[in-house]
Amino acid sequence: SQKIEQNSEALNIQEGKTATLTCNYTNYSPAYLQWYRQDPGRGPVFLLLIRENEKEKRKERLKVTFDTTLKQSLFHITASQPADSATYLCAHHRRARDDKIIFGKGTRLHILP
């Protein structure tokens, strides 16, 4: 069955540097990948979506890439700030009549001042 794999180890990045998070998937290529941010005790907040025919998507300091050959999406935060510290979740689903969205476990990001 399809799986989403994110680095379960926490990522510590110095303030001002670029944080890069990885999302790998097995089997089929999803119609689109989504990235969410989740703070402790809160629901996830949507950040970016990238479609299977797109290589890259940007939004302010955020950038997502999608490589269907490597079966991987990378999520970048440039000029990172302590306020970017959170858990980042990768999710995807195929375009199907009643498909479900599959989330990864998330990666905890700590931006060190």
Place this chain on the structure above:
Amino acid sequence: DAGVTQSPTHLIKTRGQHVTLRCSPISGHKSVSWYQQVLGQGPQFIFQYYEKEERGRGNFPDRFSARQFPNYSSELNVNALLLGDSALYLCASSLEFVGYSYNEQFFGPGTRLTVL
């Protein structure tokens, strides 16, 4: 505009009991999805309802059921609670059915269920 609201925020139950969780989507949104999030894991899909019909179901036992009302609000019911049902239950709403084309999901704050 109010976001997705869920009630209650916290709940403590004992094994074998039944629980009902409630969700009100963003005004105008027709789709509601339910997720279970165990500590340290990503959300796991339970159900999606669109226009009051079940349109997707995750790998959860029949003890889990849900429904969507004419005003698009939704209830998640869990019977015969087990210790393993302790989790954060998240509701997400979207404008249309998530599977047809991309529709951004907006999550509520969740209901923290503890089963003793």
